Amino acid sequence: MAWQTIAKSERDWAVTPNLQNYEDTRRTFSWESALRELDGLPEGKGLNIAHEAVARHADGPLRNHLAFRWLGKNGEVEDFTYGRLHTLTNRFANVLQNLGVGKGDRVYVLAGRIPELYIAALGTLKHRAVFCPLFSAFGPEPIRARLTIGQGKVLVTTQMLYERKVKTIRASVASLEHVLLIGDDHRPTNVPDTIDYRTLMERASDAYAIQPTDPEDVALLHFTSGTTGTPKGAAHVHGAVVAHHITGKLALDFHKDDIFWCTADPGWVTGTSYGIIAPLTNGIASIIDEGDFDAERWYGILQSQKVTVWYSAPTAIRMMMKTGPEIVRKYDLRSLRFLSSVGEPLNPEAVVWSKEVFGLPFHDNWWQTETGGIMIANFAATEIRPGSMGRPLPGIEAAIVRQNGSGAVEEIRDADVQGELALRPGWPSMFRAYWGEPERYKKCFAGGFYLTGDLAKRDRDGYFWFVGRKDDVIKTSGHLIGPFEVESILMEHKSVAESGVIGKPDPVALEIVKAFVVLRKGFEPTEELRRELLAFARTKLGAAVAPKEIEFVASVPRTRSGKIMRRLLKARELGLPEGDISTLEAN
Numbered sequence: 083m084a085w086q087t088i089a090k091s092e093r094d095w096a097v098t099p100n101l102q103n104y105e106d107t108r109r110t111f112s113w114e115s116a117l118r119e120l121d122g123l124p125e126g127k128g129l130n131i132a133h134e135a136v137a138r139h140a141d142g143p144l145r146n147h148l149a150f151r152w153l154g155k156n157g158e159v160e161d162f163t164y165g166r167l168h169t170l171t172n173r174f175a176n177v178l179q180n181l182g183v184g185k186g187d188r189v190y191v192l193a194g195r196i197p198e199l200y201i202a203a204l205g206t207l208k209h210r211a212v213f214c215p216l217f218s219a220f221g222p223e224p225i226r227a228r229l230t231i232g233q234g235k236v237l238v239t240t241q242m243l244y245e246r247k248v249k250t251i252r253a254s255v256a257s258l259e260h261v262l263l264i265g266d267d268h269r270p271t272n273v274p275d276t277i278d279y280r281t282l283m284e285r286a287s288d289a290y291a292i293q294p295t296d297p298e299d300v301a302l303l304h305f306t307s308g309t310t311g312t313p314k315g316a317a318h319v320h321g322a323v324v325a326h327h328i329t330g331k332l333a334l335d336f337h338k339d340d341i342f343w344c345t346a347d348p349g350w351v352t353g354t355s356y357g358i359i360a361p362l363t364n365g366i367a368s369i370i371d372e373g374d375f376d377a378e379r380w381y382g383i384l385q386s387q388k389v390t391v392w393y394s395a396p397t398a399i400r401m402m403m404k405t406g407p408e409i410v411r412k413y414d415l416r417s418l419r420f421l422s423s424v425g426e427p428l429n430p431e432a433v434v435w436s437k438e439v440f441g442l443p444f445h446d447n448w449w450q451t452e453t454g455g456i457m458i459a460n461f462a463a464t465e466i467r468p469g470s471m472g473r474p475l476p477g478i479e480a481a482i483v484r485q486n487g488s489g490a491v492e493e494i495r496d497a498d499v500q501g502e503l504a505l506r507p508g509w510p511s512m513f514r515a516y517w518g519e520p521e522r523y524k525k526c527f528a529g530g531f532y533l534t535g536d537l538a539k540r541d542r543d544g545y546f547w548f549v550g551r552k553d554d555v556i557k558t559s560g561h562l563i564g565p566f567e568v569e570s571i572l573m574e575h576k577s578v579a580e581s582g583v584i585g586k587p588d589p590v591a592l593e594i595v596k597a598f599v600v601l602r603k604g605f606e607p608t609e610e611l612r613r614e615l616l617a618f619a620r621t622k623l624g625a626a627v628a629p630k631e632i633e634f635v636a637s638v639p640r641t642r643s644g645k646i647m648r649r650l651l652k653a654r655e656l657g658l659p660e661g662d663i664s665t666l667e668a669n
């Protein structure tokens with residue numbers, strides 16, 4: 083395999099990287115030593131994410147250090163020191179306590195990137211309840227499905243999101259006892275069957291002592307999608323904080339005076355592991371931007387906030403590339419020293435582009451909801467091979483595997499051979515369950531490996547190269563969407579007999595959701611009906627999940643056992659060879 087490399091320059095090493103020698107650090111690394119970087123709860127009462135992230139700093143020299151600077155979409159700015167964050171999250175933990183919420187109960191938050199989301203997340207963790215974020219661009223159906231799977235007891239949301247997305251499905255989620263509403267524009271809320279968040283916060287005490295927390299206590303529930311069935315709730319434990327912390331240090335190269343900006347939304351795992359937890363455990367300052375992507379807004383933030391470490395995603399990087407390099411030159415971005423990207427394949431051109439325009443390359447890294455933290459990365463100290471995801475973190479053993487003739491999983495040791503990317507279980511942030519679905523969880527492990535569902539290759543120097551997904555899940559603008567969730571909603575429309583949903587390649591979003599629809603007898607494939615279906619899906623699923631394109635077809639290909647052959651739909655869409663269609667059902 084031939085590759086171009088990007089060597090590092092003086093600018094890349096404005097500060098000495100935490101990980102200087104990859105091989106040495108791998109050799110000497112142990113999870114026990116990583117754990118020793120954290121404090122643990124006083125008096126040996128265990129390990130709690132929120133203690134490591136907030137309480138221990140608030141009670142120490144970082145009390146007045148900036149934890150978060152929130153930038154509102156309309157220009158507001160609000161600072162949260164570690165001390166202030168501690169008080170507010172104590173209050174939220176007390177709010178839960180006063181409501182009778184107990185250890186292990188699921189607390190969902192559906193909100194944009196507003197301070198209350200971060201306070202609720204950390205307060206929930208202090209209280210040892212389980213924090214479950216919901217992406218604010220989900221529609222009522224994805225919200226209902228996720229609340230139902232996790233049996234949510236509490237939902238914190240804004241009045242606007244409640245009225246638009248939750249009200250209609252509330253009655254169908256029997257477990258939901260309390261809905262806490264954040265009033266728009268700081269106004270108190272007065273909506274039947276809900277409680278005003280701010281009133282509760284004002285009445286709650288500032289003092290809260292975190293109770294003993296076992297590192298194996300569940301802390302986070304992150305939903306992700308598979309090819310079939312309902313979304314999966316990946317459960318992570320408090321002990322995951324060891325991985326969040328150390329990967330922040332080794333893969334994102336956090337140093338004590340850094341100003342960090344993770345552009346991901348906490349509705350997805352990156353926005354929680356690295357948008358909330360890792361920078362706080364490392365005691366650094368983070369920027370939270372409520373606004374949506376806008377290239378000039380982003381460059382303005384990098385400049386005005388003097389961001390030093392920036393963690394973003396390929397779709398955003400491609401959008402920046404589209405706006406051109408001239409705009410970047412209007413900004414003074416000399417404070418930047420380390421750029422990183424995750425979530426989708428990062429095109430080699432994007433790495434070269436960033437080196438040209440920022441003077442710094444983006445460092446691609448790989449992980450997924452189930453792994454809880456970064457597993458494979460390009461590091462600050464080492465050369466980059468654009469197009470490669472990098473090498474496994476210290477403490478992580480990654481392999482390429484395949485099923486042999488007898489169905490057993492075996493490792494492929496030869497370089498440059500494609501197989502499934504697999505990891506040896508045992509790192510602290512590995513998911514411990516798919517909520518309520520032990521069989522589905524078990525299926526992810528074989529031959530002593532956790533099987534990631536991704537196809538990849540490893541080159542002779544140990545760099546991993548992403549090839550594609552093994553299954554039919556769709557990656558659109560960095561978000562994983564399950565085709566089944568979309569197909570099921572389309573089927574609810576009176577005109578739809580069948581549907582098959584695929585990811586259609588897109589130069590910016592990587593893929594867009596495209597649906598093929600077979601109409602029931604009596605319905606005509608008109609432009610009007612197509613528009614009606616697009617709107618129907620958008621209302622039910624929300625902008626993040628709904629199809630962007632719908633095509634009417636006479637039939638959807640299925641295997642003889644009745645499974646939709648999405649691969650065939652995709653091959654036909656792309657004009658590619660149809661591959662093995664021996665299992666195709668005769669129509």
Ligand code: AMP
Pocket residue numbers: 306351423424425426427428446447448449450451452471534535536548550551557560561562
């Ligand atoms: P999620 O669980 O939503 O975070 O999505 C995880 C999936 O995103 C992985 O299994 C990959 O398919 C994809 N992914 C994440 N990071 C990368 C990367 N650096 N390169 C290629 N694909 C990636």
